[in-house]
Amino acid sequence: MLDRDHEQLAQSVAERLDCQVELPESWSGFFDQTGWSSSGEGDRRRFPRLKSRTLAVLEYRHTLSSVPRESRRYAVYLKDVSRGGVAFMHHEQLFPAERMRLIMPCDKARELVGQTDWIVEIIRCVRVGARCFEVGVRLVEPEPSTCGK
Amino acid sequence: MIADGSGTSSALAPEGLVPVPVSGLRASSLSFALYIRRNESEAPQLYRGGEYPLENADLQRLAKRGVETLYVRSSDHATYRNYVLDGLARNDRLTPPERYKIIREVYRVVFDEAFRADTLDPMIEFTEEIGAELAEAICDNEIVLGDLFSLMEHDTGTYTHSVNVATYSLVLAKALGIREMPQLRAVATGAILHDIGKRQIQLSVLAHPGPLSPQQQEEMRCHPTIGFRDLASRQEISSGSHMMVYQHHERIDGTGYPVRLTGREIHDWAKICAVADVFHAMTSQRSYREALSACKALQYLEDQADVTLDGGVVRCWTAIMSNSLNP
Structure with a gap:
């Protein structure tokens, strides 16, 4: 039950935050897509990805000396979730090896990865539009402050 | 090793030895041994023990024979490097x-x-x-x-x-x-x-x-x-x-x-x-x-x-x- 409360809280926080992502025009059907993502040829991902197109909360942490970060929260668009990682859309560049907190208000995500509040590590970041970067992260560990809830 | 025209880059070092350019050596006392390879088919032999200083005449003879590369033991390479860099700092010519x-x-x-x-x-x-x-x-x-x-x-x-x-x-x-x-x-x-x-x-x-x-x-x-x-x-x-x-x-x-x-x-x-x-x-x-x-x-x-x-x-x-x- 607490988990469900946490998800609702995350959802409301995400909705209150100003999402600065500008999806490319050609992605107009982004939020309508559901189901499993198909793997392309040479796809080396370990786990299948579930399309989870919804708002989530990204909380910055300062973890690399070469990349200054202030602790802030942003709304991001989840793209897909797998057992090992998550892809989301963000308005600015993130750097490999940065660690941040990602809160996913998403039932489906919880089914796949056990819980929705994670410390994640940035694996890759590619621009897809002027203010739109696709960010791939690895799930490192459940956010300690919510463990056991 | 006889001059190969490319410094030490193509010198195939025998095990335990690393090539060093003769151009980095100067007439002075050494605290590492130098080895020389007289031809490709032979293993390097001791050229100068660490206790013996290198003379200008030695460097001239090496130059005359076209020897551009000698060897030091890999365990001596850090000592050799300090020797060369120290020499660089002193040599304004x-x-x-x-x-x-x-x-x-x-x-x-x-x-x-x-x-x-x-x-x-x-x-x-x-x-x-x-x-x-x-x-x-x-x-x-x-x-x-x-x-x-x-x-x-x-x-x-x-x-x-x-x-x-x-x-x-x-x-x-x-x-x-x-x-x-x-x-x-x-x-x-x-x-x-x-x-x-x-x-x-x-x-x-x-x-x-x-x-x-x-x-x-x-x-x-x-x-x-x-x-x-x-x-x-x-x-x-x-x-x-x-x-x-x-x-x-x-x-x-x-x-x-x-x-x-x-x-x-x-x-x-x-x-x-x-x-x-x-x-x-x-x-x-x-x-x-x-x-x-x-x-x-x-x-x-x-x-x-x-x-x-x-x-x-x-x-x-x-x-x-x-x-x-x-x-």
């Missing part, structure tokens, strides 16, 4: 290119060992040391790039590429107004490390003869990300050096990788490294093509100015090279 050449050769062995090591520690240590030496050799002197260019090796070996890109980056950084030595050292560090991510790319891809397949290209394109990630926790490396590693394949029009950044989003030092990297790649011999002349490479850079490469950096580089090649 060496020209800047001679000084540069000795520094480059003395660190080759260190690089090869560091690059193969399981951890990055030896590589970082090496980079800081040679970065400081190169910065001083190149930036403390009014060095003529044309002189350096003619003595540089133009192959795509990792050491040659790293040191040449660092050399070009330093010359560029200085010409673009970076004057403080700590910053110049950081530029050298970033340039030497710029391809460090290739340590984790399969050799079959790195040494592939001919153009890469799309999958091989994809793997190769991971090297800036791998390099940045591997160095990410290193606080002794400056932010600018990190960005040289991560962004040297970004292009100002957004066609680069790994992020597809544009214009001002790319760190200024990464723009410097990009020009140095492209210039060295084009003027180096590949398994599938001859090295291009400096003039042709400069023409290509000019075509890319303000298109994919920073125009100010390219114009600065073409001006330096044009003056150096046609003084």
Whole structure:
């Protein structure tokens, strides 16, 4: 039950935050897509990805000396979730090896990865539009402050 | 070993010994033994024990016989390196290119060992040391790039590429107004490390003869990300050096990788490294093509100015090279 409360809280926080992502025009059907993502040829991902197109909360942490970060929260668009990682859309560049907190208000995500509040590590970041970067992260560990809830 | 015309680069060292250029030795007492190889089929023999000083007459005899390379025990290499660098500091008769050449050769062995090591520690240590030496050799002197260019090796070996890109980056950084030595050292560090991510790319891809397949290209394109990630926790490396590693394949029009950044989003030092990297790649011999002349490479850079490469950096580089090649 607490988990469900946490998800609702995350959802409301995400909705209150100003999402600065500008999806490319050609992605107009982004939020309508559901189901499993198909793997392309040479796809080396370990786990299948579930399309989870919804708002989530990204909380910055300062973890690399070469990349200054202030602790802030942003709304991001989840793209897909797998057992090992998550892809989301963000308005600015993130750097490999940065660690941040990602809160996913998403039932489906919880089914796949056990819980929705994670410390994640940035694996890759590619621009897809002027203010739109696709960010791939690895799930490192459940956010300690919510463990056991 | 008899002169091979290429310093120590092609000398195949017997086990436990590392080649050292005779040009780095001087008449003085030694605290390491020197070995000589009289011909390719014989094992090196003791030439001079560490307790005996090297005389001018010895150096003259070696020169007369065309011996350019001797050997030291690998366990003595750090002592040898300190001896050479100490000699460089005292010798004001060496020209800047001679000084540069000795520094480059003395660190080759260190690089090869560091690059193969399981951890990055030896590589970082090496980079800081040679970065400081190169910065001083190149930036403390009014060095003529044309002189350096003619003595540089133009192959795509990792050491040659790293040191040449660092050399070009330093010359560029200085010409673009970076004057403080700590910053110049950081530029050298970033340039030497710029391809460090290739340590984790399969050799079959790195040494592939001919153009890469799309999958091989994809793997190769991971090297800036791998390099940045591997160095990410290193606080002794400056932010600018990190960005040289991560962004040297970004292009100002957004066609680069790994992020597809544009214009001002790319760190200024990464723009410097990009020009140095492209210039060295084009003027180096590949398994599938001859090295291009400096003039042709400069023409290509000019075509890319303000298109994919920073125009100010390219114009600065073409001006330096044009003056150096046609003084």
